[in-house]
Amino acid sequence: MFWNYLKLESKIAFTSKKNLMLALIIILFFPIVFVQQLQDDSVSLKDLKDHELTMATNAVYYLENIPNPTPEEQQVLDNSLQQLSSLGYQKYYISNALSLDEMEFIDEGIKLNEQRLKNHELDNAGIPPEYIIPKEDILIEQQKLQYLQEHQLPLEPEPTTMSSFSATAMSNFSVLFVLLLIIIGSDLLTFEKRHDSILKALPISFSKKIFIKICVYSFISFIAISMGLFAGNAIAYFHSGVGNFQNPIVIFSDGQFEVIQTTQFMVQVGISIILITLMILTISILLNLLFNNAFANIGIGIIVFIFPLLFASYLQNWNWLHFLIFVDYSGTLLGEHANNLTNSNLTYTASYAWIASLTVISFILIYIKQNSYYLKEILLKTFNRSYGQ
Known part of the structure; x- marks a missing residue:
């Protein structure tokens, strides 16, 4: 039944007009960034x-x-x-x-x-x-x-080579990625709610359903990003060549700035994208269970994750809210948030720990929500046994 449900979920996800449109936006983003780089009038x-x-x-x-x-x-x-x-x-x-x-x-x-x-x-x-x-x-x-x-690297690397383009594009993709991911995950349980009688014919546990959904929609997101990055890099290659993936990028780590290679930067970005994807999709499933409304899920997601990024300067004196901006992997990696909010704890390693923790907490809450009836029965039986004697 696992494979049957996987096939069904994949068919639903890959034929959804909403998902196809969002994937197209992701793919087109990268060529658009390259065109902007060509027109960039940065300081010489x-x-x-x-x-x-x-x-x-x-x-x-x-x-x-x-x-x-x-x-x-x-x-x-x-x-x-x-x-x-x-x-x-x-x-x-x-x-x-x-x-x-x-x-x-x-x-x-x-x-x-x-x-x-x-x-x-x-x-x-x-x-x-x-x-x-x-x-x-x-x-x-x-x-x-x-x-x-x-x-022994060149002083001014060509900004439109593959190496330079990849780093710039992925840096600029951060906030848009979070927004699109919120929309993608807004109705993960809608099909089940609408076709509950059909899905009863597939005897599969809810935890396996969640696992399949997260895998399928993560795969769609990663495929769209890979296709977009490939398209942008192909244009960059034919225009300016490969470049040098050893070129330096300054990131913020352990309370100070350090220089790493472009390759290492891309690896850190990849890890961030995977963790953020898992977290947002897991939270989306939890919101689906609580509200059963796609618009409510999108609204809550924007308020919790997008607004803090748009109004980060107003969080200067609200240290306990600083963790909300960890979803902006670019600002975290490059140290922009740590610098603007004067908080040396806003490092990418801290973001990994926070995002992973929130994902685990969301899984626990999903389990509690889905099994609340059985948990109540167990608690009542335990209570009766303890006080009935």
């Missing part, structure tokens, strides 16, 4: 260095015009002058990139960040706040430069 390395040079020049101007500088202010000035020297070399490199070694540019960048960190140790004495680069940004850039130096 030249513009970035122009801005940094202006900031450093202004900082030096303010420091040189301090009437009686303290020893700390004098040291900050000396460090800032060395920063100007490194930035000047980097500007020269950008103008003569064909005749210079890219590794020398990276070396100067590492020296530049070392001087910036020294100034932070001196509390940037004498420098106006608007000309100070945050320490966190410096540390992130330093790790990336050291990684590029160690692995």
Whole structure:
């Protein structure tokens, strides 16, 4: 009966117009992201260095015009002058990139960040706040430069190669994925409610039904994501080539930022997607049992999982609600939520533990709900035996 029910559930899922439409949205998302990347007007390395040079020049101007500088202010000035020297070399490199070694540019960048960190140790004495680069940004850039130096990788990887596209697309997919998953799981038990008499002919336990449903709908989601990613990567390959899956990506782990390869990042994204899929589908089944209304399930799912992502800035002082944003695997992995909410506990490892725990709790609640009648009978019999004597 297990295989018969699996075939029936698969047929229902793969012929559902709603599921096909949602799968199509997922598949089309990735080519659309690639087109957006082609039109992206991100800040160039030249513009970035122009801005940094202006900031450093202004900082030096303010420091040189301090009437009686303290020893700390004098040291900050000396460090800032060395920063100007490194930035000047980097500007020269950008103008003569064909005749210079890219590794020398990276070396100067590492020296530049070392001087910036020294100034932070001196509390940037004498420098106006608007000309100070945050320490966190410096540390992130330093790790990336050291990684590029160690692995002899290009300074600016082509953004439309397969490697760059894959990381960007999966990062941008996070919130849309959660929303579509909520909709997919909104009516998992509807068919049973409408055709209860037919399904009675298939003597299979409710727990096996749940297992089959989660497997089938997870499979549909993973197939749609795989097809979309394949389509986007195929376009990226013919346009710009494979790229390098060793390129660095900065993630937030154990309370600090660290650099990992693009391949490792994609593995972490894959684990997150699997765990989130299992959790949301399990919660959807629980809501189906409680409310038996697809619109109620969607509404509750959006309120619980989507609203906190849209209004995350308002959760600053509500630490006990921060766990709700773990469904945004991209913001968690990249440290955006930990940074915005100043909560170092919002790491991807913590999200794995929280999501797995919530999935288990949902399974327990489903079991209690489905077997509530029998549990009541057992409790009553136990009570009567205990007090009847």
